[in-house]
Amino acid sequence: MGFFDTILFPFTWFVSTIMVGFESLLTSFGMSDTSGLTWVLSIMGLVVVLRILLMPLFVRQIRSQRRMQLLQPELMKIQKKYKGKKDEASRKAMTEESFGLYKKHGTNPFSSCLPILLQMPFFLALFRMLNDLEGVADGSKQAIGFFSQELAAKMENSTILGAQLSSSFLHDSDTPAKILSLVLIVLMSLTQFITSHQLMRKNMPAAALDSPMARQQQILIYLLPIMFAVFGVNFPLGVLIYWTTTNLWTMGQQFYVIRAMPAPGSLAEKALEERRAAKGKPIKKFQLAGAEQAATEPSAPVRQSGQRTQPQGKKRAKNKSRSNRPKGR
Secondary structure, eight states: OOHHHHHHHHHHHHHHHHHHHHHHHHHHTTOOTTOHHHHHHHHHHHHHHHHHHTHHHHHHHHHHHHHHHHTHHHHHHHHHHTTTOOSHHHHHHHHHHHHHHHHHTTOOTTGGGHHHHHHHHHHHHHHHHHHTHHHHHHTSSOOBTTBOHHHHHHHHHOEETTEETTOBTTTOOOHHHHHHHHHHHHHHHHHHHHHHHHHHHHSSOHHHHTSHHHHHHHHHHHHHHHHHHHHHTTSBHHHHHHHHHHHHHHHHHHHHHHHHSOOTTSHHHHHHHHHHHHHTOOOOOOOOTTOOOOTTSOOOOOOOSSSOOOOOOHHHHHHHHHHTSOTTO
């Protein structure tokens, strides 16, 4: 076992175990273990399990993105302060001030990349597993965990619309594999574009769209789908199904978040305010930690120091009033 295989082994073991678990569940409901549909649904089940496990990280990512968007005006002030200064000391000072602002408000510009980075080992593990499928099936390569030689042979011989799950557009000549690969590559790239586009156009305030970070993200909107298309021709069908399912999950999850918890100052927030106003519900605003309370919140009454004021009867109050009068009247 090579160094790369050693690193990927725990992820490959996890991927194969989840897929075997779903295969066993589906066959218990009467599906065939030699059907390509059974293994396609097992790959989709793997995506669902991974995304559920990553849900806490996704919530943390959303909160961090909100803070980043609210910090855009402050970041632009820092950038304006050092605009035109190209010496090393100025660049260092600008970086320190920016990261000091991130630290103060508990956010990180790289937090949005964490979910996709954490998925990469599992993606590579599935890629390696499908590439080694034929070898495990004929016994030339070692089986992994519960994914036995018998199951590998069944998965290797199964087909979906006439194409094997280990086939790819570039490395296989059969027409069904090429057609299905091409369809999945287009779907994978399209879902990636829609996900990025709706995030930029619907869920970012106008001020944030003018920032250098936003301009970089706009470039990525068009660059990432192209990268998926270029590298997708090398991916086995099973990997294309995995990544397309992941993109669909992300797109649906993001649509819900944009609708229910939009970024401050975005078009999505304006639409949410209009929906709440139509239903007579209060408008909730996302604030940074330590931000001031809403002006509509009633303030607590100030308590005076000293003894508590005792209740007085009418006669006692009248006598006290007379005693306080100046003499001679």
